[in-house]
Amino acid sequence: MAGLRLMAVHAHPDDESSKGSATMARYATEGVRVLVETCTGGERGDILNPAMDRPDVVADLPGVRVREMARAADILGVDHHWLGYVDSGLPEGDPKPPLPEGCFALADDDEVTGALVARIREFRPHVLITYDENGGYPHPDHLKVHSASMAAYEAAADPERYPEAGPAWAVAKVYYTHGFLRRRMEVLDEELFARDGVRHFEEFLSRFRGRPDIMERVTTRVECAAHFEQRNLALLAHATQIDPNGWFFAAPVEMQQRLWPTEEFELAASRIPVPARAEGEYEADLFEGVDPYVDLPVGPEARTIAGTWFDATNSDATPSEDPR
Numbered sequence: 001m002a003g004l005r006l007m008a009v010h011a012h013p014d015d016e017s018s019k020g021s022a023t024m025a026r027y028a029t030e031g032v033r034v035l036v037e038t039c040t041g042g043e044r045g046d047i048l049n050p051a052m053d054r055p056d057v058v059a060d061l062p063g064v065r066v067r068e069m070a071r072a073a074d075i076l077g078v079d080h081h082w083l084g085y086v087d088s089g090l091p092e093g094d095p096k097p098p099l100p101e102g103c104f105a106l107a108d109d110d111e112v113t114g115a116l117v118a119r120i121r122e123f124r125p126h127v128l129i130t131y132d133e134n135g136g137y138p139h140p141d142h143l144k145v146h147s148a149s150m151a152a153y154e155a156a157a158d159p160e161r162y163p164e165a166g167p168a169w170a171v172a173k174v175y176y177t178h179g180f181l182r183r184r185m186e187v188l189d190e191e192l193f194a195r196d197g198v199r200h201f202e203e204f205l206s207r208f209r210g211r212p213d214i215m216e217r218v219t220t221r222v223e224c225a226a227h228f229e230q231r232n233l234a235l236l237a238h239a240t241q242i243d244p245n246g247w248f249f250a251a252p253v254e255m256q257q258r259l260w261p262t263e264e265f266e267l268a269a270s271r272i273p274v275p276a277r278a279e280g281e282y283e284a285d286l287f288e289g290v291d292p293y294v295d296l297p298v299g300p301e302a303r304t305i306a307g308t309w310f311d312a313t314n315s316d317a318t319p320s321e322d323p324r
């Protein structure tokens with residue numbers, strides 16, 4: 001798969017390890033160049049691991065998160081770059097407090113799009129991964145990642161927009177990553193219950209009751225079971241953000257490999273033809289139909305020719321919920 005490039009845009013350090021990370025690790029192993037672009041430094045993340053809630057860690061959280069991110073990228077075998085914005089934090093309370101001044105969610109949309117356009121034009125990815133219109137999780141930074149990524153997908157291919165950001169580049173396909181599928185959690189929950197009589201994912205699953213599963217929007221399932229151990233290790237590298245004894249790690253790697261060996265994505269937009277599929281049939285490769293030796297035309301010819309992206313607002317599927 002030499003010559004292929006994959007770019008994933010994420011909001012915070014650790015998002016890359018919980019959403020599509022085994023897929024990235026697999027492609028990296030196969031010779032695809034993989035770049036994670038993290039928009040913020042995660043400065044406002046809560047310390048979710050009691051063992052890391054120490055004064056020295058709290059005093060240098062931004063520095064700690066930089067080192068955690070470097071380790072995670074290393075484990076996954078991907079390149080990493082910081083877009084340089086500041087975490088907006090998750091506003092909580094009723095009414096919600098205003099967003100902090102200077103944060104990513106309040107940054108000028110044109111400016112953020114321009115910053116991503118520059119990154120796309122430099123790295124020239126064939127495939128771009130981002131979040132769906134619900135952010136995968138209702139965090140203001142995740143919503144901003146979605147809107148800015150989709151705007152940058154369009155603008156990067158137009159030489160008249162952001163001319164200072166480098167020569168135009170047409171990304172072939174954009175995918176949404178769907179990491180937290182109800183069906184997957186139910187399958188693992190059943191198996192764990194049969195094993196030790198405890199409903200490990202009860203709290204998580206209770207949020208989904210009576211709502212449609214995001215699985216209905218999945219177009220693509222990438223087999224990546226051989227990289228689940230890396231996925232766990234990359235997540236654990238974000239030591240301040242994840243409790244190694246938490247429910248997240250309740251299902252052993254072997255069980256996940258046996259029961260759910262894939263990661264799921266939704267084709268959001270494409271500039272190359274996408275074959276029609278029968279219901280229940282999935283694409284197995286994010287690069288299907290991509291020729292690394294043929295650059296797509298830019299300018300007015302860089303047309304999006306297929307995509308569920310345009311129907312997304314009509315979908316009644318509930319957003320998947322990222323617990324963190």
Ligand SMILES: [Zn+2]
Pocket residue numbers: 011012015139142324
């Ligand atoms: Zn996040």
